[in-house]
Amino acid sequence: MKTEGKIKIAHVVVASELAGAQQIALDILSNISNENVEKYIICGELHSRSADFIKLFEDANVSIISVPELKRSIGRSDIGAFSKLYKIFKEHKFDIVHTNSTKPAIVARTAAKLAGVKKVIHTVHGIAFHKKVSQPLRTMYWAIEYFSALFGDFNVSVNKYYKRFYPLIITPGIHNGINFNNFNFNKYEKDSINFAFMARLDDQKNPLEFLRAASLAIKTYKGNKKIKFTLAGDGPLMNDCLEYINLNNISKHIDVKGWVRNKSEFYNSIDVLCQPSEWEAFGLVFVEAAYFEVPSIGKGVEGVPEVIDSSRTGFTYNGGAEEMCELMLRYIENPLLVKEHGVNAKNNALEKFSVEIMVKKYQEIYGIS
Numbered sequence: 595m596k597t598e599g600k601i602k603i604a605h606v607v608v609a610s611e612l613a614g615a616q617q618i619a620l621d622i623l624s625n626i627s628n629e630n631v632e633k634y635i636i637c638g639e640l641h642s643r644s645a646d647f648i649k650l651f652e653d654a655n656v657s658i659i660s661v662p663e664l665k666r667s668i669g670r671s672d673i674g675a676f677s678k679l680y681k682i683f684k685e686h687k688f689d690i691v692h693t694n695s696t697k698p699a700i701v702a703r704t705a706a707k708l709a710g711v712k713k714v715i716h717t718v719h720g721i722a723f724h725k726k727v728s729q730p731l732r733t734m735y736w737a738i739e740y741f742s743a744l745f746g747d748f749n750v751s752v753n754k755y756y757k758r759f760y761p762l763i764i765t766p767g768i769h770n771g772i773n774f775n776n777f778n779f780n781k782y783e784k785d786s787i788n789f790a791f792m793a794r795l796d797d798q799k800n801p802l803e804f805l806r807a808a809s810l811a812i813k814t815y816k817g818n819k820k821i822k823f824t825l826a827g828d829g830p831l832m833n834d835c836l837e838y839i840n841l842n843n844i845s846k847h848i849d850v851k852g853w854v855r856n857k858s859e860f861y862n863s864i865d866v867l868c869q870p871s872e873w874e875a876f877g878l879v880f881v882e883a884a885y886f887e888v889p890s891i892g893k894g895v896e897g898v899p900e901v902i903d904s905s906r907t908g909f910t911y912n913g914g915a916e917e918m919c920e921l922m923l924r925y926i927e928n929p930l931l932v933k934e935h936g937v938n939a940k941n942n943a944l945e946k947f948s949v950e951i952m953v954k955k956y957q958e959i960y961g962i963s
Contacts, residue, residue, distance in 0.1 A: 599630060601962060602632045602634070602689050602690070603632070603691075604634040604635070604636055604683075604686070604690070605635050606691065606702040607637050607638075608637065608697050609666070610640050610660070614876070614878050615695045618771075618952075619635060620654060621771065631962065632657070633657065634686070635651050635659070636664075636682065637664070639662040640658075661678050661679060663675040666697060672701055675702075676704070679705040680708065683711055684709045689711075690713045692715045693717070693746075695720060696720065696739065699718070699742055707745040713747050713960070714746045714747050715747060716748070719875050721756060722735040723736040723759075724896070726872055736759065740763075744763070748765075752770050752876045753896060753897025755896050755900070768956065769900070769952065770881070770947065771948050772878065772885065773949040774885050774948065774949075777857065777886070778862075779858070779862070781887060782862065786821060787820070787866070787929065788823070789811075789824070789864070789925075790823070790825075790868065791824070791825050791868050792854060792867070793826075793827050793869060795825075795827050797831070798871060798873060800893075802834060802835065802838060803914060803918065805844075806838075806914075807868070807870075809838075815923060817926070821926060822849065823847055824851060826851040826852070826853070826854045828853055835850070836850070861885070861886035861888055862886060865932055866889055866890070866891060866932060867879060867889070868891045869890065869891070871898070876900075877890075877892060877898055877901050877902075880892060880908075881947045883939070884947075885943055886940075888936055889907060889932060889938075890902050890909075891918060893912065894911060906935065906938050906942075907935055907938045909921045
């Protein structure tokens with residue numbers, strides 16, 4: 595139902611957990627101050643891990659609609675998801691539907707336009723046709739997503755790199771933003787240098803490369819400085835990571851944390867963030883770390899070079915564990931460089947990647963003030 599005089603905005607995501615795309619949707623919706631806006635988040639199935647997701651959206655006065663048929667994997671459920679989404683869009687008469695990530699780009703964007711939604715916007719938070727996928731699948735995934743883009747009004751990219759894949763389609767670039775007010779910066783002096791990884795432990799995030807680089811650094815460095823490593827996160831490669839740590843006898847040097855609950859406490863405790871992702875649209879963790887004057891070492895894929903200004907706010911690299919290790923050693927041997935890059939990173943983040951900048955640009959696309 596449509597409330598008279600109200601503008602109805604719905605974001606669509608798949609997972610009902612607070613990952614990157616969900617956080618951006620939350621930040622956009624919670625920072626729209628217009629009292630005439632009704633806000634909704636449409637997601638896949640709610641489950642036991644959805645508690646934080648539900649609380650944060652409800653606290654932001656965002657109504658939650660669950661569509662259990664909306665799943666990350668491709669299958670028969672997509673037909674049910676399309677049908678249910680179409681009915682929801684028809685019933686609620688949204689003025690704006692904003693889809694996030696690949697599956698909503700295809701299923702929800704098409705359903706929204708066919709249901710008569712006035713303005714359909716999609717944000718490309720990542721692509722299914724990245725370089726690690728076989729060429730036939732890459733071509734098929736690209737063709738499907740490009741076709742679905744024809745059903746939208748704006749196809750926003752979180753980096754400049756992705757814009758090349760959408761010729762003839764309006765694709766403005768809007769970098770992700772962080773609400774820095776959620777953090778408590780309280781850096782303290784330490785008697786060691788701590789290199790940290792924080793992400794899902796899966797093939798994309800590539801935690802084993804971080805551990806290989808850590809192992810090389812431990813065996814290579816012969817100086818007197820104390821070096822530490824932190825592995826934060828969980829996922830399908832957890833057992834592989836633990837096995838590697840034990841087989842290489844580096845357990846006394848590496849703190850395995852699991853998921854981080856208190857980000858401020860985590861970032862205040864580390865010195866350099868290391869993220870060797872095989873593909874990465876943006877990397878919110880680089881911006882989060884920067885606020886705490888923590889420089890980053892990241893693989894220079896996709897949108898990462900737009901976030902890490904190499905040799906000024908951290909380093910990007912294109913090799914493997916050996917190259918990451920070399921960059922770790924540069925920081926170990928030059929602590930003033932860690933400080934310099936950290937201060938530069940914070941200034942860069944505040945200037946370019948605030949939630950205020952991001953929300954202002956999306957509100958311009960929405961056509962609301």
